[in-house]
Amino acid sequence: GISLSPLIDSQDEYQKAVAIICGSGLGMLADALSNQDAFKYSEIPGFPHSTVQGHAGRLVFGELRGKTCVCMQGRFHMYEGHSLCKTTFPVRVFKLLGVDTLIVTNAAGSLDDSLRPGDIMILKDHINFPGLCGLNPLCGPNLDRFGPRFPAMSGCYDAGLRRIAMEIGKQLGVAEVMTEGVYAMVGGPNFESIAEARLLHRLGVDAVGMSTAPEVVVATHCGLRVFGLSLITNKVVKSYDDPEAVDHEAVLAVGRRRAQTLQSLVMELVARFKCVVYFAILVPKRDFGSGF
Numbered sequence: 001g002i003s004l005s006p007l008i009d010s011q012d013e014y015q016k017a018v019a020i021i022c023g024s025g026l027g028m029l030a031d032a033l034s035n036q037d038a039f040k041y042s043e044i045p046g047f048p049h050s051t052v053q054g055h056a057g058r059l060v061f062g063e064l065r066g067k068t069c070v071c072m073q074g075r076f077h078m079y080e081g082h083s084l085c086k087t088t089f090p091v092r093v094f095k096l097l098g099v100d101t102l103i104v105t106n107a108a109g110s111l112d113d114s115l116r117p118g119d120i121m122i123l124k125d126h127i128n129f130p131g132l133c134g135l136n137p138l139c140g141p142n143l144d145r146f147g148p149r150f151p152a153m154s155g156c157y158d159a160g161l162r163r164i165a166m167e168i169g170k171q172l173g174v175a176e177v178m179t180e181g182v183y184a185m186v187g188g189p190n191f192e193s194i195a196e197a198r199l200l201h202r203l204g205v206d207a208v209g210m211s212t213a214p215e216v217v218v219a220t221h222c223g224l225r226v227f228g229l230s231l232i233t234n235k236v237v238k239s240y241d242d243p244e245a246v247d248h249e250a251v252l253a254v255g256r257r258r259a260q261t262l263q264s265l266v267m268e269l270v271a272r273f274k275c276v277v278y279f280a281i282l283v284p285k286r287d288f289g290s291g292f
């Protein structure tokens with residue numbers, strides 16, 4: 001069992017917190033937090049370790065525009081060998097900490113020619129390919145304290161937050177590089193073959209990556225409001241005549257290029273969150289106790 005009580009001090013009225021999961025090369029989103037207190041995943045009992053370049057492996061607590069925020073600088077992927085329960089474990093930790101909104105970010109390749117590297121795709125929906133085949137973090141006995149056996153996934157990406165994000169994009173002058181679309185999760189770690197890319201394109205996928213969907217499934221199951229964005233880092237090669245080949249370093253480079261815009265977008269979005277009154281606040285402490 002996991003005791004979270006050292007992290008939670010019941011106090012009088014506080015707003016609920018926001019959690020952010022940073023995608024590949026997007027760890028700089030945590031830099032926007034003030035009053036930071038950071039923990040290496042290796043210091044947190046029960047947490048998996050990050051093994052992917054561009055995922056620092058730190059949990060950063062702080063404030064974003066006056067809102068309590070916890071940021072995963074580095075996520076866990078199925079292809080690293082973690083079970084889906086492990087990859088999504090932090091989402092349930094966030095729920096128990098009093099988080100009510102989860103912002104998921106990722107680096108993704110575009111199938112749609114109108115989506116170019118550097119563009120920002122707001123997730124309207126996803127196709128969870130591993131999930132369709134039974135690789136789902138909700139498999140196994142249902143934990144009723146978190147949510148129902150058969151959760152709905154229609155509407156899992158909050159329509160209100162999507163609309164606000166597009167408005168903010170206009171205010172920031174980046175509306176022309178922002179669009180809504182469908183993200184597909186594949187298992188990885190290899191990038192797609194050309195036939196696979198063509199299949200995804202024909203299925204109506206706008207962008208593809210190797211993460212996010214399991215986190216969103218678990219978040220939706222436990223009633224978190226979810227906002228998702230993909231930074232388009234590369235085009236997925238769909239032609240046998242195209243000599244281009246994607247690599248992870250190129251993916252990370254696009255993140256560096258768009259760091260400022262993504263930070264502003266996330267900050268402005270959080271600034272607009274309605275304050276929900278709640279009775280717990282995150283109080284990060286170094287001593288996690290012996291409950292883990």
Ligand SMILES: O=P(O)(O)O[C@H]1O[C@H](CO)[C@@H](O)[C@H]1O
Pocket residue numbers: 022023024025052075077105106107108188209210211212247248251
């Ligand atoms: O989804 P995130 O963690 O952003 O990372 C994406 O980038 C990596 C490939 O370059 C893969 O892990 C893919 O899922």
